[in-house]
Amino acid sequence: MTDQAPLVPAATDGMTRRKPRVLALANQKGGVGKTTTAINLGTALAAIGETVLVVDLDPQGNASTGLGIDRRSRRVSTYDVLMGEIELRDAVLETAVPRLHIVPSTMDLSGLELDLATERDRAFRLRNAIARLNEENSFRDENNFAYSYVLIDCPPSLNLITVNAMAAANAILVPLQCEFFALEGLSQLLKTVDQVRTTLNPGLSIHGIVLTMFDARNNLSSQVVDDVRQFMGDKVYETIIPRNVRVSEAPSYGKPVLLYDLKCVGSQAYLRLASEIIQRERTLRSAAAV
Ligand SMILES: Nc1ncnc2c1ncn2[C@@H]1O[C@H](COP(=O)(O)OP(=O)(O)OP(=O)(O)O)[C@@H](O)[C@H]1O
């Protein structure tokens, strides 16, 4: 985007500034719906009028592919940003969804841990990059900032990449698959969040837990929902994402499910999740204002 006009027009002076909310989608368990949620929650938030940046922080690059960014278009990526070779804003690409942008990833990212091994600020690379994005004058929306939400898609690991996401985030959003081993690994994840809060990011919180791939025909799914609600209480969002074949088909067309089939139950669930998240944000803001 270096040589082009900013994607989002500059705001006029005197408008209230609001920083974007940075939410990291994290769970070291693989295949639980992190990427699907990043893509479709991002799309749903944008559909409701938010301005959203998805940051693909997984070397697998599934969020980039799922949002229609083929590998040849990934001239620059989150790897270059974290290596300090390029500014985040210069790695932003548009998607087919209005108000939804992405910074794509490539396989290079899998070497990050070694490449940054001796760098003292290695855990803060993303946080600093997002902070510089916010400082950029020409890159703002009607709230005087370009993005109201930044969603970070993490890899299935608690490595330096995920630590960068947690150090940069205001809150963590945890997708949990409705399956027998759903809660396995959750305490490890919560422990890591605690460690990051103590050492790197005192403001970090758990935004919520989203149950994914719920299968109404399977008694086990309902049992998992009960168990997770009992263990995590109101941290669990009301909205449950059903298992839905349209959700799993959409990425092969490079489309979020909301563009592929807006009426399907998966799309409708992600729209409800987006409203719930916005509502939770309002509650958090008014609590902070008291
Ligand atoms: N609600 C759903 N209904 C049907 N299939 C789904 C649903 N959510 C996710 N899937 C499918 O499950 C698989 C895993 O989902 P996804 O890639 O989002 O998980 P992930 O946590 O990002 O995985 P990884 O840990 O490898 O990054 C994908 O094939 C995806 O299409």
Ligand SMILES: [Mg+2]
């Ligand atoms: Mg993924």
